[in-house]
Amino acid sequence: MSSTKLSHLEVVRPIVEKYAKDPNALLQILIEVQEILHCVPKDVQDYISKELFGKSRVRVPAVISFYSFLSEQYLGEYVVHFADNIIEQMLGNRELAARLCSKLGVKIGKVRNDGRVSVHFTSCIGMSDQAPAILVNGRTIPKLTPEKVDVIAQSITAQMPVERWPESLFVVEDNIRRSDVLFRRKIEPGSAIKACLDRAKAAHAPVALDEQLSPLPSDSDKTGLDHAAQETLAEMYRSDLRGRGGAGFKAAIKWETARDKKGSSRYVLCNADEGEPGTFKDRVLLQNYADMVFEGMTVCGFTIKAKLGILYIRGEYRYMKEHLDAVLQKRREQNLLGEHILGSPFSFDIKIHWGAGAYVCGMETAMIESIEGKRGSPRKRWPLPVEWGYKGQPTVVNNVETYAGAAIVAVRGGSWFAQHGTMQSTGTKLFCVSGDCERPGIYEYPFGVSIREVLRDCGARNTQAVQISGPSGMMLPESEFDRLLAFEDVPSVGTVMIFDKSRDMFDVLHNFAKFFQHESCGLCTPCRVGTTLLVNILDKFKKGQGSALDLEEIKNISQLLKTFSHCGLGQTAQAPFMDALQKFRPIFDKRLKSKEFIPAFSLNAALEEARQLTGRTDPGAFIHEDIAEPAH
Amino acid sequence: MSKKVSVATCSLAGCFGCHMSLLDIDERILDLLQLVEFNRSPINDIKHIEGMADVGLIEGGVCNAENFHVLKEFREHCKILVSMGECAITGGIPSMRNHFTLKDCLEEGYIRGVGIENAHIPNDPEIPLLTDKVYPCHEVVKIDYFLPGCPPSADAIWHFLTELIAGRDPSLPTELIKYD
8 A cells, every 4th residue: 555655644634634623523534544544543643633622632532432443553454344233144244254364364353463454343334235245445345255255365465455456346236126206206406406496486586596696685585585495394394204214203393493493503414324234225325316315405404594414424335435525516516506506595515424333323413423523422312403413503413315305395395295105104215125035125115014015025935023123123023014114103214124934033132232232332321331231141041041030130121221321222222122022032931041040150160260279179179059049 | 026037147258347337237236136036147156047037138249169158058048138238249349359360369469479488379178269250149149139338338238127127118218329
């Protein structure tokens, strides 16, 4: 890598200058440094601290330690991340990782002695429909096979730069399997904004056209923009569009609240963190329908009178960077972004903010912290971002798919939109189908489709269970497959993970538990400690040491997590446990060793070290029976 | 008056501070004796539980084979078993050795230490064999209640016992678990 010839300072100085030493840009600066140096060494941290924060030296290491893609230690010329969610495990990612490690002579999580390569596991990277997938120096390689692993090992051994690896390795497929309103009616770039502006024209006063631009009318009422924003909001109300991130809050209410709150400026944030394992719809939307998403953000900006929109996108999708930058650039050239959009007094621009591997940043307040260049710790729930969001100003945070929906509403009208779906869940929804089925991929259905119908369409057979909405969602057995995917029955972010009868749901639960343990941000004790205790109990069951008391303990800890966690991560981390206990009880029962309680370890084995040290073999040096059952 | 409640106590890997705190209930111990009779306990020097005890109070965690045997006897002969104090609940101060190997600990104490003659690690069968780590009681047997504090204050122990004996929820009010 040619960049290694540059001194650290030569690398970091232009990056810091590019971001004008803005403390809010800390995370972006660190990501770019990490990309070039494959670490953020101490001297670079000191330099950044000095330039951005003056005397304070804590912010930089605090941020580096928070995001899993940033590291102080050098990770090698080639950094490989294996996605490790349950779907990837089912498709043999562990075996492939072992193969790569043995070919390269490297241990998981450790940099090879010559400093050339390291291999790691990470959470889902949004490729469950083309798993197993990996990231190599931030670039995605899906559909990994033993043959591809060998090619990768050879390329690394030959020190071939990743840019020169066979292009075929990096082809990410869309796998759009069913299209409805959103996918079928790709709207022309600019049409949603035009529709908004036309409403302004239709109002009593004409929009200031190009020739009238200077001087601009200071009183926006004269332009009819206020009226048009009101009309757009009314269409949003008519559409009854609900947030697609999973919670289903009505977008129009959010927009109106943000518009009506006092603030020096307003912001439109688009949440493309998409960290929920098994979810990949935002990836497909941004790859193919980025214009529509940006259009929706612009419509929101128009409605709430914002000047800036920010797309927060997970670091795992870094391979889309050039594409997204190009779409934004083109929109600026088409005057769909920037000053005086389409000759109107309305100005709005969008920038992209990258994440660096932190599930909790999908939580809107954690995301805002992250955009401000800090650790992604969730804020207190009140006030909400619509009142106190980015930089303390009124901020709308919506999901990628919600903005795409908003663009459709702006063009086609709210009433038309509301004709689709169900009474309480209007429109269509993108479902990310993965796991045991013939055709994994993206399926767009009107809300209200049954799970059984989805399973049939994707060619799932002998299905034992589906996990809806990712680990934090619902684990449903066959008896509930007739339930409907809609906010009034089974709400979801759109994730459908399928497990056939050959799978052990215990492994699924174990994977989810470890996921939450890893992703807990550590801010609050119930979540930090609770998620670990739950993993410990499952480890105990896995060793065949489970007892009835441990099941009680799972319930107690779950209740505690649900009640006392600071944010949604901890509150929902217990969900798969409660579902598993209620609906998949045999996975525990068949591992139960005792009705009461047995230790997770052998007391006799715990004496072994002392036996060795003392050389004792007398009867008192052994414990023959570990278990003490309570008296009755 | 109904039959007195039988209470057994023991100190495993602890410092007897919790038992001191129990005695700190002062003259209330006379009231307590109206309600309970002490079964096996360091207080009366009875060595084994006679028959069945209603309540067992455990001070200290498990650091050796003898601790395990005592704890096992308590579990099998007490209807309600209580982890009393920091060491029983988390391992406490003794568990600070968990950060080192047992070998390091013993060699530091009996081989490498200052002024040691005839250095060797004690191996008399009379001495209980140490476990590799110090374990909190609930990782070894089922524990029914946890009475926190280092030590739990006399008032906390009094409140806990009297509420438990009266058949009420023995949860401690905030002022009894607020330590600063």
